[in-house]
Amino acid sequence: MYSHMTSAVYIVYGLIAVNLVFAVVLYGIKFRNVKQQKAHERFHKKFKDYLIYIQANIDSEERLRVPPGRMNRLEFNLLQERLNDMIESFAGEQREKLIDLCGQIGFPTYHLQRLRGRSYRRKIDAAYHLGCMRVKEAVPAMLELLRRHKADSSLFVIARAIAKCAQDPKDIKDMVHILLSKGRSIPDLIADMIEESSIDQTALFAQFIQSGQPELIRIGLVGLKAYTAPEMAAAVYRLMDSSNKEIERKSIEIYLNSTVFLPANVVNRLLGHADAEIRLLTVQALSEHRNSAYAGALRNGLKDPDPRVVHASANGLLRMGEKGMLLFCEAAKDSRDSGEGTVLQDMIEEELHSLSARTQNVNYLTQYNALLYAYERTFGKNKRIYRVV
Numbered sequence: 373m374y375s376h377m378t379s380a381v382y383i384v385y386g387l388i389a390v391n392l393v394f395a396v397v398l399y400g401i402k403f404r405n406v407k408q409q410k411a412h413e414r415f416h417k418k419f420k421d422y423l424i425y426i427q428a429n430i431d432s433e434e435r436l437r438v439p440p441g442r443m444n445r446l447e448f449n450l451l452q453e454r455l456n457d458m459i460e461s462f463a464g465e466q467r468e469k470l471i472d473l474c475g476q477i478g479f480p481t482y483h484l485q486r487l488r489g490r491s492y493r494r495k496i497d498a499a500y501h502l503g504c505m506r507v508k509e510a511v512p513a514m515l516e517l518l519r520r521h522k523a524d525s526s527l528f529v530i531a532r533a534i535a536k537c538a539q540d541p542k543d544i545k546d547m548v549h550i551l552l553s554k555g556r557s558i559p560d561l562i563a564d565m566i567e568e569s570s571i572d573q574t575a576l577f578a579q580f581i582q583s584g585q586p587e588l589i590r591i592g593l594v595g596l597k598a599y600t601a602p603e604m605a606a607a608v609y610r611l612m613d614s615s616n617k618e619i620e621r622k623s624i625e626i627y628l629n630s631t632v633f634l635p636a637n638v639v640n641r642l643l644g645h646a647d648a649e650i651r652l653l654t655v656q657a658l659s660e661h662r663n664s665a666y667a668g669a670l671r672n673g674l675k676d677p678d679p680r681v682v683h684a685s686a687n688g689l690l691r692m693g694e695k696g697m698l699l700f701c702e703a704a705k706d707s708r709d710s711g712e713g714t715v716l717q718d719m720i721e722e723e724l725h726s727l728s729a730r731t732q733n734v735n736y737l738t739q740y741n742a743l744l745y746a747y748e749r750t751f752g753k754n755k756r757i758y759r760v761v
Contacts, residue, residue: 415446415447415450418447419439419447419450419451422439422440423454426458426470430462430466430469430470431466435469436469436473438473438476438477439451439477448482451477452474452479455470455474455479456504458470459471459474459505459506471506474505479501479505480505480507483498483501483502483507483510484498484502484507484509484510484513487502487510487517488513495517496526496529496530499517499530499533500533502514502533502537503533503535503536504533506537507537508537508539510533510537511537511538511539514533514534514537515534515546515547517530518530518534518547518550518551519550523554523555527551527556528551528561528565531547531550531551531562532565534547535547535565535566535568535569536568536569539571540571541571541572541576544566544569544571544576545576548562548566548588548591552588557590559587559590559591559593560594562591562594563591563594563595573595574595574596574599577591577592577593577595577596578592578596578607579592580592581593581596581607581608581611582607586619589619590618590619593608593619593622593623593626594622596608596626597622597625597629599626599630601630602630602631602632604627604630605626605627605630605631608623608627609623609627612624617647620650621647621649621653624650625653628642628654628657629657633663634657634658634661634666636669639654639666640669643655643669643676648677648680648681651676652678652681652684655670655673655681655684655685655688656688658688659684659687659688659691662691662692662693663692664692664693664695664696666692667689667692667695667699668699670685670692670696670699671685671689671699671700671702672685674686674689674700674703674707674716682715682716683719690723690739690743693742694742694745697742697743697746698746698749700716700720700746701746701747701750704717704719704720704750705717705750705751717751720743720747721747723743724743724744724747727739727740727743
């Protein structure tokens with residue numbers, strides 16, 4: 373009995389001690405947060421006029437002046453954070469003026485020293501700040517840090533900083549190769565980082581897709597997807613037959629968005645592709661061109677086994693003017709007469725019903741009259757029409 377009572381007392385004492393420790397930690401955190409909040413308030417009060425001065429003179433021809441008086445370490449760090457945010461918000465001459473101001477204050481020198489220190493945490497933090505300020509002198513040291521760094525998420529903090537600072541495409545290539553060597557192949561993320569650099573990104577992405585290395589090709593294709601210049605179509609054409617499905621699909625998407633005119637042999641090959649997503653991309657691209665030369669290909673798309681391709685083909689024909697509408701109506705009649713159903717005819721009547729409610733707009737009225745004419749010409753006077761209009 374005595375032994376059990378003693379154990380219970382010890383347990384109670386232990387719980388009390390644990391609660392006291394938690395209370396001390398909690399109050400410590402709260403005290404630190406209050407202290408930081410007050411420090412931020414003092415900073416904003418002291419530097420309010422200076423920050424207004426920067427915003428008022430960011431577009432002037434004069435060089436921005438450093439803040440008056442001396443700063444303590446906390447004020448130094450807080451001003452650095454504010455200038456980082458401003459640098460990321462501006463571009464061109466405005467950004468250059470802010471970067472020059474950072475140089476006058478001494479931020480680059482301070483963080484270059486931290487980058488060469490021993491603490492990994494401080495090195496990562498220094499790399500981040502140097503990247504924000506586009507300090508090109510930091511690139512060699514950051515590349516070395518990237519080579520020696522373990523493969524965790526902070527690896528991308530260093531890589532993004534290198535991309536922002538780099539002035540030579542070789543540095544970007546080295547950064548990419550280091551990431552790939554560490555098994556960190558994330559094409560979208562890497563392409564996004566490269567797009568923050570000041571180098572000729574299009575040329576670099578074009579080199580990647582010609583490299584013959586699948587990892588680099590993926591990055592290049594992601595980077596080029598936003599470009600619609602005709603030369604992009606020529607650059608990715610040979611990749612459209614890649615055995616890698618991801619590369620094949622991305623290259624086809626870029627090709628369709630970049631070319632001014634799609635050759636008939638390419639259209640037929642893509643519309644006969646086994647992947648429904650590629651057929652859908654092709655039909656959507658043909659529809660965007662609104663060229664009646666593609667009307668026959670879109671009519672063939674109405675027979676596709678995938679309903680998404682059928683609907684996309686139908687919408688493309690409807691937006692292609694009288695020729696497209698007439699082909700759509702003929703395909704709908706052939707489908708009905710052959711016993712395949714009235715799905716296409718129903719789609720036409722739904723479109724007529726939708727357009728009839730918007731005939732106060734001249735464009736919609738013109739479309740309605742053209743489609744109604746094509747429908748009645750193909751099917752003859754049909755009572756179903758007058759019920760839905």
